Amino acid sequence: xxxxxxxxxxxxxxxxxxxxxxxxxxxxxxxxxxxxxxxxxxxxxxxxxxxxxxxxxxxxxxxxxxxxxxxxxxxxxxxxxxxxxxxxxxxxxxxxxxxxxxxxxxxxxxxxxxxxxxxxxxxxxxxxxxxxxxxxxxxxxxxxxxxxxxxxxxxxxxxxxxxxxxxxxxxxxxxxxxxxxxxxxxxxxxxxxxxxxxxxxxxxxxxxxxxxxxxxxxxxxxxxxxxxxxxxxxxxxxxxxxxxxxxxxxxxxxxxxxxxxxxxxxxxxxxxxxxxxxxxxxxxxxxxxxxxxxxxxxxxxxxxxxxxxxxxxxxxxxxxxxxxxxxxxxxxxxxxxxxxxxxxxxxxxxxxxxxxxxxxxxxxxxxxxxxxxxxxxxxxxxxxxxxxxxxxxxxxxxxxxxxxxxxxxxxxxxxxxxxxxxxxxxxxxxxxxxxxxxx
Amino acid sequence: xxxxxxxxxxxxxxxxxxxxxxxxxxxxxxxxxxxxxxxxxxxxxxxxxxxxxxxxxxxxxxxxxxxxxxxxxxxxxxxxxxxxxxxxxxxxxxxxxxx
Numbered sequence: 392x393x394x395x396x397x398x399x400x401x402x403x404x405x406x407x408x409x410x411x412x413x414x415x416x417x418x419x420x421x422x423x424x425x426x427x428x429x430x431x432x433x434x435x436x437x438x439x440x441x442x443x444x445x446x447x448x449x450x451x452x453x454x455x456x457x458x459x460x461x462x463x464x465x466x467x468x469x470x471x472x473x474x475x476x477x478x479x480x481x482x483x484x485x486x487x488x489x490x491x492x493x494x495x496x497x498x499x500x501x502x503x504x505x506x507x508x509x510x511x512x513x514x515x516x517x518x519x520x521x522x523x524x525x526x527x528x529x530x531x532x533x534x535x536x537x538x539x540x541x542x543x544x545x546x547x548x549x550x551x552x553x554x555x556x557x558x559x560x561x562x563x564x565x566x567x568x569x570x571x572x573x574x575x576x577x578x579x580x581x582x583x584x585x586x587x588x589x590x591x592x593x594x595x596x597x598x599x600x601x602x603x604x605x606x607x608x609x610x611x612x613x614x615x616x617x618x619x620x621x622x623x624x625x626x627x628x629x630x631x632x633x634x635x636x637x638x639x640x641x642x643x644x645x646x647x648x649x650x651x652x653x654x655x656x657x658x659x660x661x662x663x664x665x666x667x668x669x670x671x672x673x674x675x676x677x678x679x680x681x682x683x684x685x686x687x688x689x690x691x692x693x694x695x696x697x698x699x700x701x702x703x704x705x706x707x708x709x710x711x712x713x714x715x716x717x718x719x720x721x722x723x724x725x726x727x728x729x730x731x732x733x734x735x736x737x738x739x740x741x742x743x744x745x746x747x748x749x750x751x752x753x754x755x756x757x758x759x760x761x762x763x764x765x766x767x768x769x770x771x772x773x774x775x776x777x778x779x780x781x782x783x784x785x786x787x788x789x790x791x792x793x794x795x796x797x798x799x800x801x802x803x804x805x806x807x808x809x810x811x812x813x814x815x816x817x818x819x820x821x822x823x824x825x826x827x828x829x830x
Numbered sequence: 831x832x833x834x835x836x837x838x839x840x841x842x843x844x845x846x847x848x849x850x851x852x853x854x855x856x857x858x859x860x861x862x863x864x865x866x867x868x869x870x871x872x873x874x875x876x877x878x879x880x881x882x883x884x885x886x887x888x889x890x891x892x893x894x895x896x897x898x899x900x901x902x903x904x905x906x907x908x909x910x911x912x913x914x915x916x917x918x919x920x921x922x923x924x925x926x927x928x929x
Contacts, residue, residue, distance in 0.1 A: 430921075504929055506926050526920040528918070575906070576902040582897075631928075673844060675899075
């Protein structure tokens with residue numbers, strides 16, 4: 392055995408985020424020699440979420456894992472809220488459902504902060520026997536005989552049967568492997584977030600939450616007609632407040648993502664939620680949002696796989712945003728593929744099968760037409776105005792008016808938002824929502 | 831604390847950075863930017879690392895949140911002034927405590 396061989400790992404994973412850590416966890420559990428390489432000082436310190444996390448993915452990785460994750464998660468989401476902003480006006484719908492966090496069951500989703508969560512998950516992989524090195528940036532992939540055989544980081548070379556690129560939305564490794572060209576800017580949203588510290592009790596009072604329970608709120612409108620949205624997630628003792636916006640429209644309208652976030656923060660319906668809080672962090676991230684269109688045609692070559700955000704596995708459905716769960720599932724799919732076949736050339740094909748079997752492809756397929764709705768100005772500009780107009784008409788008391796309510800309401804629904812136009816949009820939304828149901 | 835608008839500088843002031851004085855992870859050839867009419871970088875960078883000073887583009891990698899938006903936007907919507915874009919060397923750059 393030469394020196395190179397003695398250093399050889401079964402797998403090297405670039406990036407100790409949820410995709411990388413889940414992959415390492417499943418591989419180490421199966422007795423594989425795994426090395427995770429993370430460029431941050433600690434896993435999660437370069438990562439950003441909105442965010443929330445759907446627990447089913449952890450349960451698929453290992454039954455009962457969510458219970459162990461409690462300390463690393465924030466609040467169980469029991470309130471799903473949707474807000475529509477128009478000028479200074481706002482409309483908020485709050486769906487409360489205690490069954491999302493029913494006693495004795497795994498809560499459906501939690502709010503989450505990545506510095507805590509990613510460190511915990513990679514720690515779990517370490518407990519299973521995976522190795523983790525932090526503070527190392529992988530510079531190059533090592534190629535031999537048409538396959539990837541290892542990585543170069545600083546002056547060091549490390550070798551493995553397979554290299555898994557779990558290096559995030561802006562995957563430089565995927566490019567170095569020749570699997571992706573540039574990610575298309577129109578397939579990405581730029582996210583900016585303030586984490587604002589507030590006492591737990593204040594958060595619970597403002598969002599009408601029971602102790603330990605949380606709210607997820609997405610808002611449309613408010614970004615001066617730029618495609619995208621605003622999010623608010625309640626953590627234990629902070630609020631994650633941010634926006635995700637389409638870079639090309641920001642550039643075209645000459646509106647800055649930073650300014651728009653500050654505008655929304657000062658909105659009369661948002662500011663009181665945050666009042667008294669202290670901004671403890673400002674973070675930013677690119678989010679793939681185009682469903683299957685953002686997924687590279689090929690996610691593998693001999694000795695190399697891509698998982699998580701690097702592979703474009705994130706879904707923005709407008710009412711819900713997913714990424715961490717798909718990252719974990721794709722990491723698991725990669726591990727299953729590596730475990731189940733000893734022929735390096737076959738791993739990629741098994742990975743594709745596993746992505747299907749674990750439902751990652753299906754989730755991406757179902758979401759791939761959502762941008763058609765989200766990027767339609769009618770959705771993020773015209774409908775928030777219409778909704779606010781209708782409520783204004785209903786609630787504005789005019790003692791002198793002799794006009795009954797119906798004709799007043801009818802006056803809101805005209806032109807751009809006439810019945811005909813609305814019906815057309817409903818049909819379009821129905822087409823998108825039916826995508827992937829096989830009928 | 832009362833919630834107020836905060837400048838990018840104020841916001842970045844609460845973040846934890848370990849600035850790599852020895853290597854800039856992003857290098858911008860500002861002469862390319864003279865011919866760039868749209869200058870998308872001015873709007874898409876959450877950290878506002880790109881600024882106009884006396885009509886000329888000025889860039890500072892200090893304060894970069896490593897999102898990568900400029901890398902895509904400059905090449906695809908601008909004039910490829912971003913000549914080099916990589917992540918900071920290990921341990922350098924932003925360190926999120928919340929994320």
